[in-house]
Each structure stands twice: as structure tokens, then as C-alpha cells.
Amino acid sequence: MPDPKAQAAGEAESAQPPKELKQAKEPAQDSSQENNKVDPLQKKRDSERSDSIEESITYWQGHDNIPPSLEDAKNTLTEVMGLGSSFDVVFREMSFGGHKAALLCISGFAKDTIMDEILKRLTYLTPENLSTDVFASFMNEYIPHIQVEKGQLLSECINKVMSGMSAIFIEGETQVIVMDTRTYPSRNPDEPSIERVVRGSRDGFTETLLSNVALVRRRIRDPGLKYEMHQVGRRTRTDVCVAYIDDIVDKTQVKAVTDKIKSVNVDGIPLADKQLEEAIVGGGWNPYPLVRYSERPDTVASHLLEGRVVVFVDTSPSVMVLPTTFFDLCQHAEENRQTPFMGTYLRWVRFIGIFASMFLLPLWMLLVIHPELKPAMLEFIGPQKTAKIPLLAQFLIVELGVDLLRMAAVHTPTPLGSAMGLIAAILVGDIAVQTGLFVNEVVLYMAVASIGMFATPSYELGLANRIVRLALLIAVAAFQVPGFMIGSTLLIVLLTTHRSYNSSYLWPFIPFNAKAMGEIILRQPVLYSKTRPSFNKTRDNTRMPPIQENEKQS
DSSP: OOOHHHHHHHHHHHHSOOHHHHHHHHHHHHHHHHHHSOOHHHHHHHTOOOSSHHHHHHHHHSSSBOOSSHHHHHHHHHHHTOBTTBTTEEEEEEEETTEEEEEEEETTTBOHHHHHHHHHHHHTOOGGGOOSOHHHHHHHTSOOOSSEEEEOBHHHHHHHHHTTOEEEEETTOSOEEEEOOBOOOOOOOOOOSSSOOSSSOOOOOOSOHHHHHHHHHHHOOOTTEEEEEEEEOTTTOEEEEEEEETTTSOHHHHHHHHHHHHHOOSSOOTTTHHHHHHHHTOOTTOOSOSSEEEOOHHHHHHHHHTTOEEEEETTOSOEEEESOOTTTTTOOGGGGGSOHHHHHHHHHHHHHHHHHHHHHHHHHHHHHHOGGGSOGGGTTOSOSSOOSSOHHHHHHHHHHHHHHHHHHHHHSOHHHHHHHHHIIIIIIIIHHHHTTSSOHHHHHHHHHHHHHHHHOSOHHHHHHHHHHHHHHHHHHHHHHHHHHHHHHHHHHHHHHHOBSSSSBTTTTTTTTOHHHHHHHHSOOOGGGOOBOOGGGOOSOOBSSOOOOHHHHHO
16 A cells, blocks of 8 residues: 555645746746836936927936037937937047047938048048147148038037038037038929920929029029028928018018018928918918919029019928919919010910809809890800709819819829820710710810819919809809809909908009009010019119110210
């Protein structure tokens, strides 16, 4: 028989876990205890709520000054700029002439050839070459570059580095050397697709601010042309440039624009000029644009000479011209590239197209509802047969179809664009008419109105006119003649009360200025336009100097 004591000892031994399991469990318990301990540095990172670079630097090092120790500067840059975690942030530590230094830059913005020349020159230094003031020796004698400046605050240094500049930190110095060695990815200044001309310059703005201001400076070699630089956005720090000709522009208007730009307090404007327009101009839900957008340097130069204010925004290929009027938005550079007679003809054709895009469909619908209003010479107008869909529903469906086609054209690759047009014209439009869903005249007049919308030089104005057309169609369908009259009157009132930086939107029609209205209707020869538009309130109103007495006698 088995011994009871031995059996009990065996059961106790089998109930205890093996020694290997005990040893495996003990480290697991230790690691869980270590995980429960929160890293103080990580805890500080998680609790940071800084809204700007200045606040973030102050949070990490207690002040915004540049630390004299390279190690301290590196630690701060690691937390603020993501040094070590962002692969494009470079902090290259070196030694020049026996002094430790470090180069801070963004690899995607730094121009390699310039950086190589600067570093090559600095590597030749020996301790005997340097004076007691190491910083002054570096900056004034041994950095072969034109655009070099001192940096006093770490936040300013980081902002400039993030915009593409490079900075050299020197051990023991509380200043940095900031060098403009940036180069941005950019494309060629090709002709803008919206503002094409038959004759004229083929260059257009790009997404690089420096290139854009240079294109305008090339056309206006006036020392009075001023470029004021500002930055908008706590995070994006987008460069915004306000341009004007100092002795022509209304200084009150310039101050109003710059004050608005400085007062913008948002995270950023990644969508560039459009977001800035809404921030400084407003307009609410009014569909009509309060500024004119242009991608042509010659058009912008012409507006500057008229006394306008131009706003460039970095990363945007279009610039804002303000103030503007309804008739400014209806003009195109092509009119000034032809003779005055042909320019006037083109301008009238464009005005007719814009008028048709707004009023052709509501007027035709009104004549269909009230045939007695048609003159005898227009008896041929009208649907010769009815359709299965009500007239207003036809207009609304075709309007949505045109908008859908326009949006599809933007997203359709170029080789497929013609195929999409065939599908829209033949498979949709023609079959819809043949099956009796639509009336021929609806498709015809809608096509004319769409052509007028696309012929509008300002894309934003064309979209706003389309909304007005829809509103007039609904007003005519609901109230017939009173609806058309009241809707047209409300449109005039809306445009009259609409103001672009305290300038009348319908000038020179309201308030009426006969001479200026004549220059709108007729494209004047260059030597006939001796004064600038009065609504700009320019300081110098003359385009040409007055004729002297001796010139009159000769």
C-alpha cells in the first residue's frame, strides 16, 4: 500500500508551479510596474497646449532667447520642431576654427549649391583666423553670401527656418546667423488657362510668392512700388504681400487692408487667397465677389497704375485686386490687345453674353407664360410643341445638368474630355428632346446662357450670375411679370448696396459718372485716358503730365 505521507507530499509538489514559471512571472510583474511609471518628459509633452511657436519655446525652456549651449538648443528644437522625428529637419553639428557650431535647415528648402559654398569656406578656418568676437568673424568675414542677418530670438529663427532659410548656431553665442538659402519647388510661369489672350504675354503667376512679385516688378520699374510683407496664421505662417504704388494709392485704403490682415487670428490659411479674402473682406452669403482675382502680371500692373491695392498670397497662383466693381469683373485683357474699335466690339459682345446668361431664360419663360407680351416680330419665339415635363422643371434639370457637366470636366482627364462632351450632347441632350422629355428651345437657350456664363472673364462673377438666373426663373414661375420686375429690382438694389472696401460696386453706373461710363462702354485709346478712375480716390489722378506752354506754342 502507498504511504499516505508520500502521497500528500506528491500532491503538494504537483500543486506548486514549476520554478521556470515562477521566474517567468516575476519579470512580467516588474515590467508592468515599470509601465505604470509615467515618463515625466512624455507627460510634459502630453500636457502642452501652446498656440504659437513663441508659447511652445517658452513652455520648454522658460524664455524665448537663444541658449548659448548647443545641447540646450538641440533639446528645445527636438521638442518644438520635431528634430529627430521629422526626417527633413536637419541639425548638422560641426566644428569651424576650433569652435563648435550647428547648421539648422529644412532639407527640402535648402539650396545645395549655396550651402556647399558656405560650408566649404568655413572648413578652411583655423583658430588663428578668428578674432575674439567669433560671431562677428563668422558673419562679416567668412560667410560668402548676400542675404545674411542676425537672429536674436529663437522663435524668429525657427519661423525663418520653417520658411526655408538656414541658421548657424555657435557654441557660447546667444545669437544665430540666419541665411536666405531657400529654393521652393515651383513650375514655369506659363500662361493662365482662364485669362488666355490671342496676342500678349504668355507668362502667368505661379505658386511662389517671390516669382510673382518679380513678374510685376519687371513691368513697373517705379521705386514707388511698395511690397509690404505680413504673415497670417499661427501655424501656417503664410506669407502675404500687400503691393501698391506709394504716390498714387489712397493711403487710408492701404492702412485699412493691412490692419485687417494683421487682425486675422486663425490657425492658418492653407487655401491661401480665398480664405484670406473671407477673413479681410467678408461679404457673408452674398454671391457676388468683392475682389478681382487675376493670374496675369500685366493685368495686375495695370490695376496698380490705376491706384488699386494688390494682395499676393504665397502658394497661390492668383492675386487679389481691390477694390473692384461689377464692370471691372466684366473686362478682359484681350480687349486692350486689339484696336480701340475691335476692343469695343469685343467688349459689347461680352456684355451681351453676360446679359444673356442672366436674363435670357427668365425673359423667354415669361413670354411663354404670357404670349400676349411678345411683339409681332417675335411671334416665332416659343415652344412649338409641349413636353412631358413642366417648363420650370426642365430648366432646373438642365441647370443641374450643366453644372454637373462643368464639374465633371474639371475632374476628367484631357484625353477623355471630348468623349464626355459627346456623351452629354448626343446621348443625353438629343435623346431627351427626341423622347419628348424636353423642349428644343429649352436646350437651345440654356446653351446660349451657358456660353455667356463661360464668356464672363471672372469665374466667380459667372457663378454668381447663374444663381441670379435661377432666382429669376423661380420668381417668374411663381409671380410672372411682377416676379420678374421685383426680382430685377432687388438685384439692382443688392448690387448697389454691395460695397468693396467702401467703394460702390456699380460705379460708374451708380453713382452715375458719364465720362467713366463712356470709358466702360467704349474702349478708349491709350492717349485719350488722361486720368485715373475717380472711385479709387487716388492721390495722383493724372496719367499724363499737363502740357506745358512751350509745348502748346510748338
